[in-house]
Amino acid sequence: MKISKNIRILIIITLACCILAAFCSCGGDNDSNNGNSGDGVGGDNNSDVQNGNADMTLRENTPDSLPEDLNFNGAEIRIMHREEWEVWVEEISVESENGEIVNDAIYRRNRDVEERLNVKIVPRPNPGGYPWEGDTFNNTIRNSVLSGGDDFDLIAGYAYYIPVLASEGLLYNWNSVNYINPGEPWWHAGYNDQMTIDGKLYFITGDLAITTLKNMFVFYFNKTLAQEFELENLYQVAFSGDFTIDKIAEIIKDTYKDLNGNGRADKDDMYGFATTTGNYVDAFYNAFDQPIIRKDRDNTPQLVLNSQKMSDIVDKIYGFYYENANTYAIDEYNSGDEIMDMFTENRTLFMPGTLNNNEELRAMDSDYGILPYPKWNKEQPAYYTTAQNSYSLFSIPAMCNRIDAVGATVEALCAESYRKVTPAYYEIALKQKYSRDEESSQMLDLIRAGMTFDFGVLNSISLDRVQDIFRLIITDKSRDFASRYERGADRYQELLNKLIEEYEKLP
Numbered sequence: 001m002k003i004s005k006n007i008r009i010l011i012i013i014t015l016a017c018c019i020l021a022a023f024c025s026c027g028g029d030n031d032s033n034n035g036n037s038g039d040g041v042g043g044d045n046n047s048d049v050q051n052g053n054a055d056m057t058l059r060e061n062t063p064d065s066l067p068e069d070l071n072f073n074g075a076e077i078r079i080m081h082r083e084e085w086e087v088w089v090e091e092i093s094v095e096s097e098n099g100e101i102v103n104d105a106i107y108r109r110n111r112d113v114e115e116r117l118n119v120k121i122v123p124r125p126n127p128g129g130y131p132w133e134g135d136t137f138n139n140t141i142r143n144s145v146l147s148g149g150d151d152f153d154l155i156a157g158y159a160y161y162i163p164v165l166a167s168e169g170l171l172y173n174w175n176s177v178n179y180i181n182p183g184e185p186w187w188h189a190g191y192n193d194q195m196t197i198d199g200k201l202y203f204i205t206g207d208l209a210i211t212t213l214k215n216m217f218v219f220y221f222n223k224t225l226a227q228e229f230e231l232e233n234l235y236q237v238a239f240s241g242d243f244t245i246d247k248i249a250e251i252i253k254d255t256y257k258d259l260n261g262n263g264r265a266d267k268d269d270m271y272g273f274a275t276t277t278g279n280y281v282d283a284f285y286n287a288f289d290q291p292i293i294r295k296d297r298d299n300t301p302q303l304v305l306n307s308q309k310m311s312d313i314v315d316k317i318y319g320f321y322y323e324n325a326n327t328y329a330i331d332e333y334n335s336g337d338e339i340m341d342m343f344t345e346n347r348t349l350f351m352p353g354t355l356n357n358n359e360e361l362r363a364m365d366s367d368y369g370i371l372p373y374p375k376w377n378k379e380q381p382a383y384y385t386t387a388q389n390s391y392s393l394f395s396i397p398a399m400c401n402r403i404d405a406v407g408a409t410v411e412a413l414c415a416e417s418y419r420k421v422t423p424a425y426y427e428i429a430l431k432q433k434y435s436r437d438e439e440s441s442q443m444l445d446l447i448r449a450g451m452t453f454d455f456g457v458l459n460s461i462s463l464d465r466v467q468d469i470f471r472l473i474i475t476d477k478s479r480d481f482a483s484r485y486e487r488g489a490d491r492y493q494e495l496l497n498k499l500i501e502e503y504e505k506l507p
Contacts, residue, residue, distance in 0.1 A: 059423055064415040065181055071118045072405040078122045081156040081392070082137065084129030091210045091392060092156055093123040101433075102210075105424035109416040119409050124152050134161030145170045145397050153406050154396060156209070160389040163195075164461050166202035167502035172396035174201045177407040184411075186418035188212065191453040197301070197503040203393040207417035208410070210425055211391035214356045217283040217373055218385070218447055223436075224366035225349045229255060234371060235439040238446070243383070244375045245288075245316060248273065248350065252326040255349055267338050271328040273320075274339050274348035278332030279388050281317065281471040283352065285454060286386040287373035288313055292456025292466055293496070301455050301500065303492060305466070311481045313376070314470065318479040331475055343368075354388050355444075358434045370440045372447045384450040389457065463495050464488060 081092045090106060097104045110121050128137025138161060144151045155162070165171055174180055175196070182192045187206040195203055205212055221234055231251060237243050252272020260268045285292065290309055293301045321329040328348065330338060343351040344364045352373070361368055372383035396406055431441040460467035466488070473484055 060419045062185070062415075062419060064184065064411060066179055066408055066411060066415075070116075070408055072402075072408070074118055074120060075402055075405045076120045076122045077154060077402075077406060077409045078124050078152040079154045079156060080124045080126055080141070080152040082129035082158060083125030083127060084133075089123070089125065091208070093121060101424045101428045102421065105420045109413065109420050113409060113412045113416055117405070117408055117412060119405060121409070121413075128158060128161075131160075134158055138162060138165055141165060141170060141397060142168070145399050148399060150399060150401065152397065153400050153402060154394060154410065156392040156394055157203075159205075159387075159391050159393045159458070161461065162393055162395065163203060163459050165395070167462065167499060167506070169506055170398050171202040172398055172400060172403065173507065174204050174396070175199060177396065178404050179407040179411045180204070181411060184415065186414040188451070188453070190451065191458075194295070194453045194455045195458055196299070197500060198506075200503055200506055203395050204410075205391065205393050206414045207422045208394065208414040209392040210417070210421060212387050213422065213425065213448070215354050215387040215389075215391045216385055216448060216451065217280070217287075217352065217354055217388065218444075219371040219373060220343065220351045220353055220357065220361070221369050221371060222343060222346060222349050222351075222366055223369055224346055225255075226369075229349065234369065235443060238371050238383075238443060241375070242378060243371060244377055244380075245320065246377070248374055249320055249324060252324075252349060254326070256326045259347070265325065265328070267328065267330075267342065269328075269347070271342070271348045272326035273324075273350040274328040274342045275321075275330075275352050276332035276335045276339060277321070277329055277475040278471050280352040281474050282457070282467060283373055283386060283388075284313065284317060285457070285467075285470065286384045286452045288376035289380055289384055290376075291454045293454065295455070301496060303456070303496060305456065305469075306482075306485050306489060309376075310485075314473055314481040315479050317474055318477070321474060322477055329474075332471075355430065358430060362434045367436045369437065370435070370443050370447070372443070372450065382450050383446060384452045385447055386452050386454070386457070459499065462499050464491050466492050 079092050081089065083089060090103065093110055094103050094107050097107050113119070114121055126137055126140055127133045128140075137157060141155060141157075142165070143149070174182075181187075182189065182201075182204070186208075187204065191205050192201060195201055226234060234243075234251075237247065237251075255270065255272035256265065257270035258265070259270050260266070284290075288309075290305070290307070290313055292303070292305045294304045296302050321327055328339075328342070339348070339351055340357075340360065342348045344361065344366075346366055358370070373385050375383060394410060396403065400406060426444070430444060435441050435444070456463060457467045469481075469484060469488070473479070473481060478484070
């Protein structure tokens with residue numbers, strides 16, 4: 001090995017021991033074998049590193065392609081966003097530095113972009129953070145565009161609700177926007193590929209949406225119980241590629257205990273797996289590599305959910321949830337804090353969740369670890385995951401009259417988020433501040449390398465909420481997928497055809 005390469009490695013190791021490691025790239029993000037449509041969330045572009053450019057091993061030195069002389073003369077970039085929860089507000093703007101690393105990274109990102117482009121970022125909060133306010137948020141956009149208003153320049157909307165606006169001609173095509181480069185590592189390529197129809201893309205997301213990373217589905221395990229049950233090293237099970245749904249059933253065998261002695265299984269007892277039957281059921285689509293819709297060779301969306309594999313998945317999850325004495329499953333809308341309490345009180349070994357839960361769990365007395373959602377079987381080439389769809393999608397209202405300034409600002413914000421904000425959240429907030437051990441940190445790299453998106457999930461409202469069919473079957477304690485799907489099959493296909501036709505008519 002050459003001495004110069006040794007020196008570079010020594011520098012990287014040294015940086016990893018100090019706070020500047022927050023800005024180091026996360027290895028392996030581009031090595032996913034994902035057969036879905038996934039990309040490594042925040043995955044680095046390593047081509048220059050492989051060509052010998054040592055500076056490219058730092059995220060903070062990854063360049064963008066924006067011209068150096070851009071100047072938009074103080075133009076205001078007004079960003080409409082959800083106002084209810086801090087997580088949706090802070091990904092757009094924070095008022096000042098306060099010593100919290102993610103807050104301060106967002107603050108510096110915005111100030112750097114404003115100075116670089118001579119623009120002013122102006123937050124425009126609106127109701128729309130709660131599910132029942134999705135229509136309120138969308139109607140604000142409709143009313144503004146249809147009246148010819150000039151109320152905002154960029155929209156950060158609720159991923160589940162906002163896609164219905166695209167087919168109404170209310171939004172601008174990102175593929176016609178100057179300065180946006182979807183091939184850069186700060187954009188989620190899998191998402192952009194899935195949402196493009198007829199060469200048109202009306203929503204985009206990437207590192208600018210820290211909510212995408214926070215909403216990523218994972219499995220938590222209680223390390224205290226793992227030791228009590230004398231389990232094998234669960235990290236090694238996952239790293240070896242053997243963490244499948246059948247393996248979990250094997251691991252939790254004989255974990256049930258009637259703690260309250262009342263002779264029946266209830267929420268006060270001990271289980272190997274505890275969950276709700278809503279969002280965490282949905283995540284199995286991606287985890288098992290069974291999309292609702294897959295693009296064909298012509299990049300046209302095709303319904304593929306009605307398969308033998310999907311029937312097998314329903315049967316498998318039904319048996320795991322309801323025919324396994326070591327599992328406790330409850331309707332999401334009746335669960336309250338039951339599942340979280342069971343996990344923090346050492347009454348369940350496994351609990352599915354999102355990375356957001358990591359912040360709730362940091363006060364937990366017992367240690368816990370993080371694992372990916374399981375594979376369908378050992379033959380599946382990689383672990384896949386997705387994000388709970390309350391993350392932010394970005395779009396431009398059709399009446400916007402400063403498209404170039406918006407395009408440059410969004411590209412710069414997303415690139416700076418890749419360089420500053422994602423590392424601050426992932427490397428420091430998760431890997432150092434919240435994560436309990438180094439193996440969990442390594443596991444997060446593996447999980448986010450399998451990030452996927454599904455056209456059928458992203459456009460679920462336009463497709464008669466086809467995404468919900470799996471969770472409804474499981475919540476109803478049924479295993480009859482074929483007849484349930486058949487009742488809506490014609491409707492799903494009709495709506496998909498209509499959506500494609502509407503896109504083809506759009507500019």
